[in-house]
Amino acid sequence: MADNHEHGDSHHVDYKKIYFTLLVLLIVSVVGPFFGVLWLTLLTAFGIAVVKANLVIQNFMHLRWEKRLMKWLLGASLLLMALFVAGVAPDVMNHEGDNWENLAAKAATERGIDGEVEGATVEGEPGEGVADAEQGEFSAQAAFNSVCAACHGQSGSGDGPAGAALDPAPADFNDPEFWAERDEQRIVTVIRDGAVAVGGSPLMVAWRGTYSEEQIQALAEYVMTFRPAGD
Amino acid sequence: MSFAKPQATLRSVTGIPTGRLAIWWVLASEVVIFGGLLGSYLMHRIGHPEWADAAVHTNVWIGAFNTFVLLTSSFTAVLAHQAAETGDGKKAAKLLMLTIGGALTFLIVKSAEWTMEISHGYTITANTFWSFYYTAAGLHAMHVIAGAIIMGFVAFDAYRGRELQRVELIGIYWHFVDVVWIFLFPLLYIAK
Numbered sequence A: 001m002a003d004n005h006e007h008g009d010s011h012h013v014d015y016k017k018i019y020f021t022l023l024v025l026l027i028v029s030v031v032g033p034f035f036g037v038l039w040l041t042l043l044t045a046f047g048i049a050v051v052k053a054n055l056v057i058q059n060f061m062h063l064r065w066e067k068r069l070m071k072w073l074l075g076a077s078l079l080l081m082a083l084f085v086a087g088v089a090p091d092v093m094n095h096e097g098d099n100w101e102n103l104a105a106k107a108a109t110e111r112g113i114d115g116e117v118e119g120a121t122v123e124g125e126p127g128e129g130v131a132d133a134e135q136g137e138f139s140a141q142a143a144f145n146s147v148c149a150a151c152h153g154q155s156g157s158g159d160g161p162a163g164a165a166l167d168p169a170p171a172d173f174n175d176p177e178f179w180a181e182r183d184e185q186r187i188v189t190v191i192r193d194g195a196v197a198v199g200g201s202p203l204m205v206a207w208r209g210t211y212s213e214e215q216i217q218a219l220a221e222y223v224m225t226f227r228p229a230g231d
Numbered sequence B: 001m002s003f004a005k006p007q008a009t010l011r012s013v014t015g016i017p018t019g020r021l022a023i024w025w026v027l028a029s030e031v032v033i034f035g036g037l038l039g040s041y042l043m044h045r046i047g048h049p050e051w052a053d054a055a056v057h058t059n060v061w062i063g064a065f066n067t068f069v070l071l072t073s074s075f076t077a078v079l080a081h082q083a084a085e086t087g088d089g090k091k092a093a094k095l096l097m098l099t100i101g102g103a104l105t106f107l108i109v110k111s112a113e114w115t116m117e118i119s120h121g122y123t124i125t126a127n128t129f130w131s132f133y134y135t136a137a138g139l140h141a142m143h144v145i146a147g148a149i150i151m152g153f154v155a156f157d158a159y160r161g162r163e164l165q166r167v168e169l170i171g172i173y174w175h176f177v178d179v180v181w182i183f184l185f186p187l188l189y190i191a192k
Helices: A015-034 A037-059 A069-092 A105-109 A114-120 A126-135 A138-154 A184-193 A214-224 B017-046 B047-057 B060-085 B087-118 B127-159 B163-189
Strands: none
Touching: A015 A037, A015 A114, A015 B060, A015 B087, A015 B163, A037 B017, A037 B047, A037 B087, A105 B017, A105 B047, A114 B163, A138 A214, A184 A214, A184 B047, B017 B047, B017 B087, B060 B087, B087 B127
């Protein structure tokens, strides 16, 4: 080993002591926030993280005994990282400057995060949001006209304004060919799980988070009304 | 131990064994990868105070437990290095297996944690906070998986008294994975 570890046996680190110091620091960083003092939380969280990282890097990774070259190497990559952060931070952390304004970021801050998460959560009854917002009875036709029609068009021909740019184009429910291989069950599946569930386009997303099973059934029945007669 | 192998594996013009030089090069690039990611998170977090509402849902106890697991696995990794230095390959291999055990514990806890969060609707697409959360912790978890697999190979050789210098190399990598988590822990779990 000697030829490979010229620095090998020369350093006597009490690894156990370092390890227990790290555990004590971990406890401090967990306890810190309980005092509810902001500066103390930041100090115990990030200050201690720096101390812990330094203990590991110096003693476990043996950077203390490495040649200077190695320290320069790591220093250079830390510097590059700091340059990136310093260069980008003013634009990311502020939402407006002298000649610009980040409307999307401002809107996100305004909107808050809870509203967004609740849309995605499965807690509570799905469909509460949309149906309750419209107060009272769920109308498949109203939901279709306000949501689905954006792409599929109110007439169901796939000519909605938002669908114009889509590739593949939204399905045309008035086309007999569309119905050649489709039944109500399949429409239910596609509305609930998205078209990818049947190997279709990912642009038709899943709506199970927005509508309840009954509402999806009602929507499918409404879509069936577009089916050309005699087919 | 005999080292009948190409010169390049044993020395370099820098005076640092090539393997160790290489692992530090890898880590220098990892610093930029993780540093860039965590730096971006920090900037967004400061720019978006509303993220605090999402951050309250991370579980500090699970995070603290996993920090404890990784610190302990770092400890066993450095003891493995110590054993390898004295030429005790068997002991080094056993300590490396303990380290792998730590990696597996970490991953099991992480999957339980993620399952719980995803079932509450906190998915990677829920909002930007959770996107960062899953990206940073996911990239870190991939490093844990890679480290555990490589450590298995190193332990296999070490047990037979072969390639003992690699015990130190995988250890250096493992400590780095630990250091990344040391910063992820306060960023994602403590600062609410």
